[in-house]
Amino acid sequence: MQNKYALVTGGSRGIGRAVCLKLAQMGYGILVNYKGNKEAAEETATLAKDAGVAAEAICFDVANRDEVKSVLGGWMESNKGKVIEVLVNNAGIRKDTLLPMMSDDQWDTVLNTSLQGMYNVTRQVITAMAMNRYGRIINMVSLSGLKGMPGQVNYSAAKAGMIGATKALAQEIARRNITVNAIAPGFIKTDMTADLDEKELINMIPSKRFGTAEEVADLAGFLVSKNAGYITGQVISINGGLYS
Ligand code: NAP
Numbered sequence: 001m002q003n004k005y006a007l008v009t010g011g012s013r014g015i016g017r018a019v020c021l022k023l024a025q026m027g028y029g030i031l032v033n034y035k036g037n038k039e040a041a042e043e044t045a046t047l048a049k050d051a052g053v054a055a056e057a058i059c060f061d062v063a064n065r066d067e068v069k070s071v072l073g074g075w076m077e078s079n080k081g082k083v084i085e086v087l088v089n090n091a092g093i094r095k096d097t098l099l100p101m102m103s104d105d106q107w108d109t110v111l112n113t114s115l116q117g118m119y120n121v122t123r124q125v126i127t128a129m130a131m132n133r134y135g136r137i138i139n140m141v142s143l144s145g146l147k148g149m150p151g152q153v154n155y156s157a158a159k160a161g162m163i164g165a166t167k168a169l170a171q172e173i174a175r176r177n178i179t180v181n182a183i184a185p186g187f188i189k190t191d192m193t194a195d196l197d198e199k200e201l202i203n204m205i206p207s208k209r210f211g212t213a214e215e216v217a218d219l220a221g222f223l224v225s226k227n228a229g230y231i232t233g234q235v236i237s238i239n240g241g242l243y244s
Pocket of ligand 1: 013060062190
């Protein structure tokens with residue numbers, strides 16, 4: 001499987017890192033995308049290599065279309081023997097505030113990272129994946145995109161947009177043996193949730209705890225596996241029973 005790669009956007013930390021390591025264990029070469037945290041991305045790549053696969057950190061801002069084209073497009077151009085068989089659109093940010101207080105920047109950056117980022121990266125790899133007639137795409141969405149969360153109009157909109165795109169693309173591309181699914185985590189212990197009051201929030205989670213990045217990665221691993229070939233266009237929740 002040495003020429004088969006998985007690209008994980010936002011693979012340097014948190015859920016993305018755990019997904020990189022899971023897919024490395026499954027034998028995929030790993031492209032660890034990151035925006036600014038080179039040290040963390042290289043650490044993820046080293047951990048992936050420990051599983052016996054090729055891995056490299058690749059820096060581009062998923063929200064920057066030109067950068068995606070030049071950096072990711074450049075990698076594809078200079079690695080013609082390698083195929084990106086798996087794409088995990090995981091990069092995402094939160095900038096929570098009530099709508100009357102929301103700045104244009106808070107709206108734009110959250111939408112541009114999750115929703116536009118998904119478009120920019122998927123658009124770059126989809127043709128080669130379709131020509132290869134096999135692929136797996138996973139979009140990391142959120143409970144917030146399913147039910148809407150106050151204080152997260154920007155984030156809920158971005159993730160709900162990704163859910164719509166997941167369902168549409170799944171139907172476009174199913175005949176090429178490419179599945180497109182979304183994973184909707186609830187509260188997962190990462191840097192993104194480090195500022196939240198975990199003790200208070202677990203009261204509303206039936207499992208009475210935050211999930212781990214590894215638990216999300218296990219689900220991603222299943223969706224990537226050959227066994228999940230008939231699952232497409234779905235949003236799979238992983239939230240400890242939190243109402244969705
Ligand atoms: P995290 O720990 O904050 O990590 C975010 C990752 O995204 C980092 O690798 C970061 O790269 C990367 N990133 C951010 N903006 C980027 C950009 N413009 N271009 C490329 N990479 C970018 O987040 P997480 O908790 O693992 O979340 C991962 C995904 O799961 C996100 O889409 C998030 O919305 C979703 N999610 C998380 C939770 C949760 O409870 N944690 C719940 C539901 C959904 P750098 O290291 O370079 O900064």
